[in-house]
Structures are given as C-alpha cells and as structure tokens.
Amino acid sequence: MIRLLMFFSAPFLLAQQTGFKFDFGGNRVEEGFVQVTPATKFAQRTGYGFMDISDLQSVDNEGDALTGDFITSDKPFYFSVVLPEGNYDIQLILGDTKGSSETTVRVENRRLMLNDFRTEKGETAEKTITVHVKDSIIRKQDGTPAGIVKLKPRERKYLHWDHLLTIEFTGKSPKVSAVIIRPNKTAKTIYLTGDSTVVDAQYEPWASWGQMLPYFFVPDEVVIANYAESGETLKAFEDRHRIDKIWNSIKPGDYLLIQFGHNDQKYGNSETSGYRKRLKDWIRKARESGAVPVLVTSMNRRVFDENNKIVNTLDDFPDAVREIAGEEKTDLIDLNALSRTLFEAMGPEASKKAFVHYPAKAYPHQPAALADDTHFNAYGAYELAKCVVKSIVEQHLSLSRYISGNYKSFNLHKPDDVTKFHWTESVFTESLKPDGN
DSSP: OHHHHHHHTOHHHHSOOOOEEEEESSSOOOTTSEEEOTTOBOBTTTTEEESOOTTOEEEEOOSSTTTSEEEEOSSOEEEEEEOOSEEEEEEEEEEOTTSOEEEEEEETTTEEEEEEEEEOTTOEEEEEEEEEEOBSEEEOTTSOEEEEOOOOGGGGGSSSBBSEEEEEEEEEEOEEEEEEEEEOSSOEEEEEEOSTTTSOOOSBTOBOHHHHGGGGBOTTTEEEEEOOOTTOOHHHHHHTTHHHHHHTTOOTTOEEEEOOOHHHHTTOGGGHHHHHHHHHHHHHHHHHTTOEEEEEOOOOOSOBOTTSOBOOOSTTHHHHHHHHHHHHTOEEEOHHHHHHHHHHHHHHHHGGGGEEEEOTTSSTTOOSOEEEEEEEOHHHHHHHHHHHHHHHHHTTOGGGGGBOTTOOOOOTTSOOOGGGOOOOOOSOBOOSOOSOO
C-alpha cells in the first residue's frame, strides 16, 4: 500500500501540463510554440519528443513559420507527450506548401484516427482528432486514487497505460507542420470492453475492430476509450479491476460497449448463468451512472461446414446476449449475425485474407506459418468495425448521431476489395498470437 501511495503521489503526475503547441520543422518557430526538429528525441526531462529520430527529415519551404516547414519520413514515426489521463483534442497541421502529402494518423496502440488523408500540391490543412489517454490508476470522480488495474506483463510494453500520448504518423508521404493539444472536457466517452477481438492490438499483423472504430466517429463530440484486453472474460475483467476503472470515471451521457464470449465460452455452457448475471449487473451499473449500455455479440470464428456456411463455435453465448438485450431493453449490436453474413460472402478461401493467415517468414522472427481463425488482420478488423457502425446507423441507435462522413454504407454481401485496402504497417511486429481463441 505504501508503494502505491508513493506512486500515486509522484510529482510529475500531479503537475503535468495538459496543453501544448508544437511547431514541427527546422529552425524557424512560430511565436508561442515549442520547437520540434528531427533531432528532438523523447526525454522524460522535457516530456516530449520522437521515439526514434534516425529517419526523420525537415523541409523548409520558407514563408509562414508554422506552415512553411514540416517533418517527414519514409517510415512510420512516433511522437510522444507526457499527459495526465483524460480526453484531448489534437489539432494537426498537415501538408506541403510546395508539394502534396498523404498522411495516416494512428495513436497509442495503432488506434486509427486519419486514414490516407491527402493534401494537393501547395495545400496545407488542419485536422482535429480526439483521443482518450489512460493510465492504470483507478481514481474516484474527484481524482483521489482508489486502486490500480492489474496489468498483465505484456501490457507494460503497450503504448497505452504509460502516462504518454503517442501519435504515429505514417502513409505514403506524411508531412507534419504542427501538433496542438488541448483538453476536451465535454466529449462523450465511448468505453469499449472485451477481449482480443476488441483490444487495441499493438503488433502487426494482429488487429481488432475496436482500434478501427475511432475513424468512423466525429472528433470533439465523442472519443473512443478502449479498455479491452486479450484473453479476458467478464469475470477476469472484474478480477483485474478493469471495470472498476471504468465505473470510477464513466459519466452521464457516456456509453459502455460490452462484447465478451470467446473466452467465456471455453469454460463451458455451465458458466452461462454467471455470464448472464454479470452482464445484467454491468447494464444496471452503467444506467445508474447515467451512461448508455450497448451489448455486442461476439463475432464468429472462421469455421465453415461442407456447404460453405459458418459453424457456430460459441455455443449459446450469442443467444444469451440477445435474450438479455430483450429482457433489459438494451441496445444490441449483433456482430455475431453480421460477421456470419460477411464471412460467408467472402467464402472459405477469400476470408483468410481477413484473418491472420500468413506463410512462414512473412514477418520478422516468424519461422512458422500463421493460421489463426479467431484473430484478424487490419483488413478484417476494418470490415468488422464497419459492421458495428452499420448496425448503429441502421438501427438509429443514439450513437448514430456521432457517426462521421467516413462511413458511407456497407453491403455485407459485397465486402470491400482486399486488394484496394491500404494499410501502412507499423514498426511493431509479433508472431506470437494474443491470449484467447
């Protein structure tokens, strides 16, 4: 307990700055901004900087001090800032006054915010993203420490839980002139709970629908807070105090999305009764907090029968969620049914392109082939996120008011062409599959 109190009272946690204005480029700096050059490597002393500076370049086109120069790289580059837990609007100035640009922006563990954002030759543009930054401390509503989330060893390497905001800039031609960070005290928070199919996966080629979801929501008004973790059941989520972290911060008007089943199912149908009770408890507690609970059925695994139809491998867990949604009059996203239609439209062979199916040595330190029929790559995760958004929009759920123009429509019978899906891979790779199946 003494060690926890010492950690909670660390001076840098209590006196952190919450607003920053960074001018990316060379030696010319806009008044009131902090200079960031290709040599600005992250240091705890300054509280900001690039994770790796080896491939960064600055270009100065002269003219305006803020927009006339920028930093770029032919590899993904990562900028980190020490920030206290909270929601933040991040204003990005992107582009090139003498050329074009194409930038993808992801935050923390590859959470997609901007996808292939382009500026024409001579154009710069301002884009705002809204990001949830979290740590493992459980706080009461007044900010008083009340406990800590029991992180798994691998989570300590993640780019969240770490008292930092980390922004990944990537794409065919990323060009960044400025980053302006301001707290956002009014955005509704959409909390995601679940397992490895929801988690913000750090390593390529693994991905989940949860980390793709922010791309489809409007910034400023709402923010996605993904608290899912690989291998978790409803009970484990409680035992590790992950849900306590949410109960102590969720506010009226927020949302709680709940998707569990893959790992719960492995314990057998006898566990369904405990599963039902916990789901109902979570629904009740969310409503007592003034938040809106939304149940999500677990998506299917990639298991086909001889007629190329998806086989149910989740026993009666999806039905339990549907029944509870009806009994409690709770919003329901039936990702189980949506994924069945989607995977059957892809077919047994083409659906491998949505899952982690890769030959040996496709990634560094991957001696054997990967053939995982539960976990998705970026393309599969993106398609499932579109399934989630499709359900929100077509049911006219209250969340639908926050869907951005990045979502047009989605025909489950005609999935997006995988050959036209563009995803610049991050520098982090791992051949070891996530917990859970």
